[in-house]
Amino acid sequence: MPRIAALAASLVLLLQAEAAPVASMEGEAPVLLRTAGLAAMTAEGERYPLFARELQRMRAEVDAALRTGISVPIPKDPGGGLTHEQHKRNYKAIYGAGLLYRITGNRAYADFARRMLLDYAKLYPSLGAHPAAANEAAGRLFWQSLNDSVWLVYAVQGYDAIRDAIPEADRKTIDENVFRRMATFLSDGSPALFNRIHNHATWASAGVGMTGYVLRDPVLVEKALNGLDRSGRAGFLRQLDLLFSPDGYYAEGPYYQRYALLPFVLFAQAIEANEPQRRIFAYRDGIILKAIRTTIQLSYDGYFFPLNDAMPDKSLRTEELYQAVATGYGATRDPAFLSIAGWQGRTLLSPEGLMVARDLAAGRAMPFPFASMLLSDGPDGDKGGLAIMRSGAGDREEVLVAKNTAQGMGHGHFDKLGWILYDNGNPIVTDYGAARFLNIEAKDGGRYLPENESWAKQTIAHNTLVVNETSHFGGKVKLADTMAPRQIFFHGEGATQLSTAEMVDAYPGVRFRRTLAQLAITGFASPVVLDLMRVTGSRPAQYDLPLHYAGHLIDIGFPLQSNVAARPVLGKANGYQHLWVDATGAPGTDNAVLTWLNGDRFYSYRMLPPSGAKLILAESGANDPRFNLRREPVLIQRLESATAAVFVGLLEPHGAYDAADETTVASRSRIRALRHERAADADIVTIELADGRTVTLAIADDPDPAAAHRASVGGRMVEWKGHFGRFDGGGAKMAGTGGGS
């Protein structure tokens, strides 16, 4: 028969590629789950609370599905719609029923999955493109093929678990009319999708590859690993090469890193189980494990940094991370993963999940080492990076994130050299994330909203420089993908953590360099954040520097002209049309301070606006007739017809407000003044505290750690070696600490 021939033919290829012996491709036993591990789950599962709860939860879920009965509707609705949700429920049911059959041996589960899959075997061959297909690649069961891939990844795991427990005739029917057809549709049937270097393609590869193992079809596996032509120019391995930086940072940002991680992890586990000789977890210096750890580092208090297209309510409590943590622990036994699993309160019904539950119950967990780090971006790590500065490893410590990464394709935002800040458990300087109500049908079927383009992606919606009310790269993603910021310097230790990066030609002829520093000061609960932005342009232009903050305004240091009776819109396009102007002001260098309250702590933002700059207090929500936007405040420093300019800002967390005790302390800033001087080859910023102390930070243009610098600060000479020097003074004396190592 042709299949044998194909198998034989592919064998040759396989052997060339050091593939597994055919033996491992025979029989019907599960290949995606090690049977030994399954036996242990049956024997010990109930013993460990985390796993036992998981088993109970899955039982409740699948038993409910059994009671409800099988519904395999003809695809109709977009995301959030009835048929969409039903097909999602179905793949979860097939997956769950398969696992439960393996763990409990109860054939009712196997039979349920079998019958549901037979219905799909009837339905699937009859399907064409989905009726609700939007601009994205159309699926057959779902409005976008991405969901079809996800369906396949889960369903094939459930099928694998029951495949040896059903009649051969049914097996053939399901093999051919569901899984082979789907795998074919998602591979040969969707070449454009399948050969992309993109997470949608990773899902496809995973689904196709895992199906290949289950159908004992090495050709499918080969296509999944090396692309349709099996040349290696596309496919899973190429995606591993190109989609992660050497530090395990994913090009599209944290939200999609979490999402993309799952197919990588699932397929890798399948590869490891079937072709250990590929040493997939060691591939590219262990990139998969790096990616898992990095994903966790990209979070605060359990929630992912909402950079680029991202839902701000997305946390480590997601399917993807339950899988990643279990897999990571299975592969490394690193006890730090256990504390994350503990926070998640969830794990997998898999041999790895069992290990997690067992060792967590045995008290083996260690805190996850959240740390300051520079995560390089780009396949070769030379496309900028994400600089994370943490005042400590705890959930409520201050975290400063400098977004100096590349654009990251279609889901990237035009926010080069932007930043966000967390403190005391709350977001303080914010990123809007994506304008989308995921899976809420009334909101454009749960897809990205028009405001995602008109607001969320635009530069003004972020905390970085806007020139002439246009966005970086003119808002053109193709152009944006050709340029990246340059991470000039990073120092992530001690009382002075600091990142310097530069962006050239985000606007033609404009270069801007930004230093963001986290300065610990004795007696301050959290470090202050210093922001120094130097812009040079080739022709006069309007510079806007927005600060999106979260909290309620408590105090404003400068006089305002308020729009009390009618509220105008700030601009016409590029996101400006979505901003209501509450007030404007023209502060001096001594009173440009804004104080807000967030949670039980105060935050004062003190600026040295360039002379002639004005401040705009605005709020998102204009030109939003369908109420698609959240309404959030922003402070904008505006400088007109400028070429060279320096913006200096200092954000200071202070005080405490206790609603229960009705006590308030230090509701006013403890900083008296902020000064900036330009030396020959450095910028010097001096912070004057109310108690008379001073903190001076000298930032050399040159990042060279060996270069020596000197400058006069208020008449006094200071000397340092490397990119920066910090000098703390108690009035008279001045203690210096060089930086830049």
Place this chain on the structure above:
Amino acid sequence: MPRIAALAASLVLLLQAEAAPVASMEGEAPVLLRTAGLAAMTAEGERYPLFARELQRMRAEVDAALRTGISVPIPKDPGGGLTHEQHKRNYKAIYGAGLLYRITGNRAYADFARRMLLDYAKLYPSLGAHPAAANEAAGRLFWQSLNDSVWLVYAVQGYDAIRDAIPEADRKTIDENVFRRMATFLSDGSPALFNRIHNHATWASAGVGMTGYVLRDPVLVEKALNGLDRSGRAGFLRQLDLLFSPDGYYAEGPYYQRYALLPFVLFAQAIEANEPQRRIFAYRDGIILKAIRTTIQLSYDGYFFPLNDAMPDKSLRTEELYQAVATGYGATRDPAFLSIAGWQGRTLLSPEGLMVARDLAAGRAMPFPFASMLLSDGPDGDKGGLAIMRSGAGDREEVLVAKNTAQGMGHGHFDKLGWILYDNGNPIVTDYGAARFLNIEAKDGGRYLPENESWAKQTIAHNTLVVNETSHFGGKVKLADTMAPRQIFFHGEGATQLSTAEMVDAYPGVRFRRTLAQLAITGFASPVVLDLMRVTGSRPAQYDLPLHYAGHLIDIGFPLQSNVAARPVLGKANGYQHLWVDATGAPGTDNAVLTWLNGDRFYSYRMLPPSGAKLILAESGANDPRFNLRREPVLIQRLESATAAVFVGLLEPHGAYDAADETTVASRSRIRALRHERAADADIVTIELADGRTVTLAIADDPDPAAAHRASVGGRMVEWKGHFGRFDGGGAKMAGTGGGS
């Protein structure tokens, strides 16, 4: 000596008043804390976690104060300021040091309190009115005398605990120069304050009376109990008669009920300890214990209903409630108090606190019986009431609160027949509460903001009828206090809970009656809320019916005219000047639906606007140059030049949004239509469900439970007995359940 004479003189009075034997007024041993209980605290304190933590916390606090040293500054700052906070810290330190001395026997604590009090003995006699005194009664240590009373209540407890441990000379000095002077200032020195029937006077009475016991001065005690002239026309007992309704509801509302409770509870405990024969806990049918239980009933998920002047972040986790729960448990041993203490995670360093900790540790806690109830308002219970309808006792159950209470003096809001709703752990239909940043100096010294008058108190800021853009009673509190709503009917059990109340002449010649019903429907996670408002006026006027909701708008059923480019203000005065108009619309009876998302649940509000009505979507925050207001959305039904009108609304919680699983169910309303018919003597509202079922609620004008009614509904006759009848139909059949018992 004169003191003896006074004592003797007062003795006569005391004996007339069946007072305690003089014996109990002699010596220097503590009189505010039973020494026996203190011994037990010393012996067992460390054994029970709750108490041990409290002891540890107090030690840490007082030890820190000991290290910091004593600072008794000359009064200067308003609320939130340095001297304000320092004097607050000081009374807490005196209180804590006193208790710790008693429990640990460590004389360092006694000595610390003694030295601090000696400094007050030096400072206090020199003080006049506080420099930052505002419109309220000036204090001496604080900007308002209220804080002075609080200082006295706490400090005298600490002093009582050490009084027998310090040299007689010091005792005399402190007796006379601190406590007698303060007590005199707050009583004879402040007659207007002291003789008021108001919580400020209760604090004064408590401070003065407790000081009376400690100084063994029965005259002070008598003044505290019966007013300056000891006639009983004022003072503590009179306050107990007039400030609480027979159901233990406090005239000013939940926030001040919590606050007012503390002096009542503290003084009552002192009275019980020194003059048990007064049987203070039995006074007025046990009003103090009723008040404690009612205070707890006035909360959702631990937070107080923010009615009238109230901070929405105020919960059961406050000093007042730690005291109330411990006292309540000490007096009743009701195990329901233990579960509240468990939620609070706090208790008192008192014999009662020890009991709470002991019995909680012994697992004696029972759930607090949160229940539907009508709390009458007014000393005689005839000034309207607060109708609370709960779908269950749990923290996340739906709670509907109809505010049919009287004005409640200066802190009352002009919101007769307003309502709020909680569901699934969140506020859904909201009350703004007070415009104030408590103790935040930058916000008017932490006092009530101007916007509390111009917005928070105004009718438009609440969920009730506004006529001609003016507030109830023309916003005049004196007038408002002369009129109250009439609670016509309440039914708080079963699948149909219902409240009907009526307000006459909140506007001259205008009568409005409102029925709010909580209807449980099989298959619905939470009941739907039906709102029927019937207005009759003597001359044509504009009727506005606002709904302040919390959540993000998801879907709007009717076409809108949106103010996208410039946002106008809704009106000129009475709160209207603070509303931005986002959009207006003129819906029909079939599409007047608004859907929003709050937490993980959807809420659809379906209206039957009177014909000609238009809808206004607005947001608070206009005319607010100092950013004093929170910005919150409101929906307003507006009917112009109307006399009689009926507003029908239905709020339906539905569906679920899961951010982690990325699943959404039932994001659209399951209600197909809402109908209203007027019968001869009743209103008939019919709810048509998408699944074909119908729920019909018939509301008779007559509340008489015995009266029989019949009406034709869509051609079919229905009959019921009492104020309401409910008829559930599955299309053909119709099952009736009479109501009104």
